[in-house]
Amino acid sequence: MREALKFYIDGQWVDPANGVKPLDVINPATEQPMGRIAMGSAADVDRAAKAAHAAFESFGRTTRAERLDLLGAIVSEYQKRYADIAAAITEEMGAPAWLATQYQAGLGAAHFQTAMAILKDYKFEEDKGTTHLVKEPIGVCGFITPWNWPINQIACKVAPAIATGCTMILKPSEVAPFNALLFAEVMHAAGVPKGVFNLINGDGPEVGAAISSHPLIDMVSFTGSTRAGIEVARNAAPTVKRVSQELGGKSPNIVLDSADLATAVGGGIQSMMLNSGQSCNAPTRMFVPRPKMEQAKAIAKAAAEAITVGDPNGNSVIGPVVSEVQFNKIQGLIQKGIDEGATLVAGGPGRPEGLDKGYYVKPTVFADVTNDMTIAREEIFGPVLAMLPYDTLEDAIRAGNDTVYGLAAYVQGPEDEARQVALRLRAGQVNINGAAPDFMAPFGGYKQSGNGREWGDHAFTEFLEVKAVLGWSQAQAAE
Incomplete structure (x- = not known):
């Protein structure tokens, strides 16, 4: 003590x-x-x-x-x-x-x-x-x-x-x-x-x-x-x-049509879930080309379910969220996603199986989310990802910028195309293809x-x- x-x-x-x-x-x-x-x-x-x-x-x-x-x-x-x-x-x-x-x-x-x-x-x-x-x-x-x-x-x-x-x-x-x-x-x-x-x-x-x-x-x-x-x-x-x-933040992660889907979606899940999703710059909104959404759902489901949750002193990938207040807020927003009609791909309400004590949250993925849903607008600050389909790249950029926040953004795909998209996103820091942190880069x-x-x-x-x-x-x- x-x-x-x-x-x-x-x-x-x-x-x-x-x-x-x-x-x-x-x-x-x-x-x-x-x-x-x-x-x-x-x-x-x-x-x-x-x-x-x-x-x-x-x-x-x-x-x-x-x-x-x-x-x-x-x-x-x-x-x-x-x-x-x-x-x-x-x-x-x-x-x-x-x-x-x-x-x-x-x-x-x-x-x-x-x-x-x-x-x-x-x-x-x-x-x-x-x-x-x-x-x-x-x-x-x-x-x-x-x-x-x-x-x-x-x-x-x-x-x-x-x-x-x-x-x-x-x-x-x-x-x-x-x-x-x-x-x-x-x-x-x-x-x-x-x-x-x-x-x-x-x-x-x-x-x-x-x-x-x-x-x-x-x-x-x-x-x-x-x-x-x-x-x-x-x-x-x-x-x-x-x-x-x-x-706060509600950072978009735009998966370009020409991106390697397995790498982009799998990497996006890992980045989102790090620190139990408790990062202001977490890539919480993943934009996926509509024709590839079903394939992306399968990749996301497998990636989320592979994330182990448990004792922070053990070998788990993520531990609990920080408090009862946070746990209850996250649970309420997960239920809100279900109530508003988003497709639950992985996770959901309640603690992970076998964990009866501690503020543990299931790694949760929603798909078929629209940008007006609560889970696409509010900062959840937990391991909860919203996947949104887009028809054109212009639609993705417009929806990505359609938020009161502008802390971070992410783009996945061929470098030249990703650069052009990055320059159009209204955020203080844009990450291309999972770039490592740069301590000399401004953050805000x-x-x-x-x-x-x-x-x-x-x-x-x-x-x-x-x-x-x-x-x-x-x-x-x-x-």
């Missing part, structure tokens, strides 16, 4: 300002408590904001070399706790051990290594005629992160913030908080100066709202649902702080999927202000 009833503020572990308000953290595989955390308040945020604000005075003026050394120390300490972080993610949010080790924890380290590579040569100053442009750290940053890829979303914010000289306050998800607490221990062991990194546990309405609205916080970076993102932006508006958001969305970009050098931009110093070069002015 894990227990963490303190917060990390100003370089030390401190008691909550208003006393300990404990919250049980539930293991989704057992439905039993696996730990307890304390829930914070606006008073804790105020204390952390003042510490971060004071720390920025010196940390914002550190040199490139000093920040590179610090990032290197963080990577070194992170590697020492790598297995601990992976184990926590498995226990608190149900990611299979192989996924938590190879991907979940691995992404955290990768973002820091990427930030170091970018920082070595990043141009913080340049001349434009007689004007000198300087990119300076924005100041104190508030981070509100989710439970589905927890350490990934922490690292992709913290790493560029450290690299650019910002200070910060992190509120991780209260659903999966222990990986973040381990990360705070990493930051402390790495020698991060006091006040530069602060962590407060809590929920959105209390701690999240306090972070978003605090006048000493200069920007807020939020990852989560579009509904919650609207509240973050609303709370941030009175202080006119910068708001960067990565929100169009429309209600958010604003701003994370990952790579684009992430640095979110944490920098641009100052123009006119008349810097009088010699050029004279000429």
Whole structure:
């Protein structure tokens, strides 16, 4: 049983300002408590904001070399706790051990290594005629992160913030908080100066709202649902702080008529079901040429039924979804798909056979879906795929873009044709033929999927202000 009833503020572990308000953290595989955390308040945020604000005075003026050394120390300490972080993610949010080790924890380290590579040569100053442009750290940053890829979303914010000289306050998800607490221990062991990194546990309405609205916080970076993102932006508006958001998605996956159907459909199923479908960029809507739909159904059925579901510490491909709330939401949407007339190809309501406890969901595939059905419009955030037939490629592109979201999109087929389709899809990131992740590529969305970009050098931009110093070069002015 894990227990963490303190917060990390100003370089030390401190008691909550208003006393300990404990919250049980539930293991989704057992439905039993696996730990307890304390829930914070606006008073804790105020204390952390003042510490971060004071720390920025010196940390914002550190040199490139000093920040590179610090990032290197963080990577070194992170590697020492790598297995601990992976184990926590498995226990608190149900990611299979192989996924938590190879991907979940691995992404955290990768973002820091990427930030170091970018920082070595990043141009913080340049001349434009007689004007000198300087990119300076924005100041104190508030981070509100989710439970589905927890350490990934922490690292992709913290790493560029450290690299650019910002200070910060992190509120991780209260659903999966222990990986973040381990990360705070990493930051402390790495020698991060006091006040530069602060962590407060809590929920959105209390701690999240306090972070978003605090006048000493200069920007807020939020990852989560579009509904919650609207509240973050609303709370941030009175202080006119910068708001960067990565929100929901309902990503199209267009299988071209000339694509290898077995590869495209089978690969689409695997990508969709990864992490129990709990990825904002999951390819949840698969568009298939109508004449090939029956063949695609057979491929999808076989692929979905080959995915093993079970104990995340065993050999299963996917584990449970994160909570009872998520389980019930997903079950309701699966039933909605049936009620609205979609063809159930695989899976369906209820737990997989032999699993009587834990928030396990059957890998589910619907076919003959129309783009106005609920399962084609709403973000399900579970292992549920909607297959939609199309008659012409124009129809597929139009329907693919017919969503309030625009985080990601996917195209399967010959490269030249896939490129042309990719350029017409309204999404922040388009994947062609199952391309591997690129840590230098910007990640973020169009429309209600958010604003701003994370990952790579684009992430640095979110944490920098641009100052123009006119008349810097009088010699050029004279000429």
